Each structure stands twice: as structure tokens, then as C-alpha cells.
Amino acid sequence: MPFGVNLSFAVKRWVTPELWAPLVRGRFGVDLVQFSLDLADPMWPDTLLLAHARRVREAAAAEGISVHSAFIGLAHYTYNQLLHPDPDVRDYAERWLVRAYRFAVAAGAPRVGGPLGAIAARSDGSEGEAIPERDYADLLRRLLRLAEAARAEGIVDLYIEPTPLRREWPWTIAQAERLLADLVPSPVPWRWCIDWGHATFAPLYGAQAQMAPWLERLGAGIGVLHLQQTDGMLDRHWDFTQDGIVDAAAAAALHRNAGLAGVPVFLEVFYPFERADAAVLDAMVRSCTALRPHFG
Ligand code: FE
Ligand code: MN
Numbered sequence: 001m002p003f004g005v006n007l008s009f010a011v012k013r014w015v016t017p018e019l020w021a022p023l024v025r026g027r028f029g030v031d032l033v034q035f036s037l038d039l040a041d042p043m044w045p046d047t048l049l050l051a052h053a054r055r056v057r058e059a060a061a062a063e064g065i066s067v068h069s070a071f072i073g074l075a076h077y078t079y080n081q082l083l084h085p086d087p088d089v090r091d092y093a094e095r096w097l098v099r100a101y102r103f104a105v106a107a108g109a110p111r112v113g114g115p116l117g118a119i120a121a122r123s124d125g126s127e128g129e130a131i132p133e134r135d136y137a138d139l140l141r142r143l144l145r146l147a148e149a150a151r152a153e154g155i156v157d158l159y160i161e162p163t164p165l166r167r168e169w170p171w172t173i174a175q176a177e178r179l180l181a182d183l184v185p186s187p188v189p190w191r192w193c194i195d196w197g198h199a200t201f202a203p204l205y206g207a208q209a210q211m212a213p214w215l216e217r218l219g220a221g222i223g224v225l226h227l228q229q230t231d232g233m234l235d236r237h238w239d240f241t242q243d244g245i246v247d248a249a250a251a252a253a254l255h256r257n258a259g260l261a262g263v264p265v266f267l268e269v270f271y272p273f274e275r276a277d278a279a280v281l282d283a284m285v286r287s288c289t290a291l292r293p294h295f296g
Helices: 017-027 046-063 087-106 133-153 173-182 202-208 212-221 248-257 277-295
Strands: 003-006 032-036 066-071 111-114 157-160 190-195 222-227 265-267
Touching: 003 066, 003 277, 017 046, 017 277, 032 265, 046 066, 046 087, 066 087, 066 157, 087 111, 087 133, 111 222, 133 157, 157 222, 173 190, 173 212, 190 212, 212 222, 212 248, 248 277, 265 277
Parallel strands: 003 032, 003 265, 032 066, 066 111, 111 157, 157 190, 190 222, 222 265
Antiparallel strands: none
């Protein structure tokens, strides 16, 4: 099972490839990464963006690391992206993604993914079972247009990460199945990134807050898996020095039994910015050491 780390751990800390690559290989014993676009803003001017992409490619190669894909991260996700109520913001989010495709291809990782966006909250705080149909139709048009642009940039796979939020899309397996069916005409395949902390979020899914049904029903449509420790009460993104509901051996067995042994698994953890750098490093080393025997 290909096992790697999402570079979320490095955000605001080991922010250049010359800093994170030796840590990933030398300290974590990992040779696969998923780049986080919290480390490079796709809206940087071309010269800056492409120079950084080249440094990612070169530093990773120097350490014998494969960069599998680039994921959206938290910064851009914060802006509601492709479902923002203002269509001009949706347009900007499309341009952002096309530049993310350019960066990823230049960095040697021709695969990009992340959550798609969020509608606005209602003034009475009530939350619907689905986003409005006109927003869904608009999202679908944008995804098909994005896939055209992705193909032109050299992207080979696109990923959608379902999130456990009613304002986002998709947040249920049925919604994901509908979206995938509607994306059949896409010139680049859209595949799923399923995150352990999203599927197991009990306040939304109740007794159905399990990873197994996502893996069983979306099966071959899954391209990437995000691993984190969580308590099922919030989307924690804890590392595996913390206690929680995710058992590494059971998780690996579940992936394998679902026929997903070839699907890369990325540890995706976020740390408070104020936590000491040495403590983050130590926790990452211990987490990767604990996880590698199960996923490596
Ligand atoms: Fe994730
Ligand atoms: Mn998450």
C-alpha cells in the first residue's frame, strides 16, 4: 500500500522543499508526499510559481521522494471556492484551480484535488439536506470546464474530497454517486479522496459514520485516501500519537479488503501554529514510525 504524508504538517514551518524533503525522507522514512497548496499560492506570478514548482521537483528527486499530487489545503478552502454566492468569486476559484494544475504539472505531480466549495449559511442557521439545484448545475458546468483546462495543462487525475458539511457538496455517498455519474463526460477522470476524519464524523452521519460504506460503494472510483486520528466528534486531523477511534491495523485491513491496496494513503495532520516545531517533528516521526508497518 503506497503510504505518504500530506505536507499539511509543514505549513508555516518547513515551507520550502529544501526544508521538508530531507525531513520526510530522513526523519519520517517516507518517500511519497502530497503537496499542500498552503505552501505555494497558485496565484503567485508565473516566474515565482514555476520556480517554486521546479524546486519541489528537484528537492524531491534529490531525496528520492515522489510527489503524487497537489491538494488545495486550508487557505483557499476558507473562501467557499466554487460554491461562493458571488459568481465572480466562483470564477476566481476556477482560475485558481487552473493555475494549481499548472503548478502541479511543473512540480512533477500531475494530479490535483480537494474539496469543491461551500454555499453560504442561512440567516436562521438552518441547514438543508442538499445545496440548491441551480448551484449543483453551476458546479457541474464548472467541473467539466475545469477538466478541459486540466487536460490542456497535462493533468491526468482530478480528485474531489467529500467533506462532512451540509453546506458543501458532496457530503453523502448518494450525492457522490450522483456527481460521479454526471461527470462521466469529463475529459480527465474525477475520482474520490476519502478522508477517515470526514467519513467517521458522528454528529452528521450518526450510526452511519463509518469508513466501510464509503469504500465499498465508491470502490474503484477512489483515487486517494486521507488518514488521520480523530474522535469522530469533529474533523480532528490528529496525528497517531493521540488516542482516537482510528486503529491503523484495522484501517489498513479495511482498505485492502475493499480492493484498495494500490490506492495511496496520505497521513494528513494539522498542528496549531503555536506548537513548538520540535514537538511537531517528534510527533510526525512517531506517527510515521507507527503507521509505516501497516501501510508501507
Ligand atoms: Fe483530507
Ligand atoms: Mn478534513
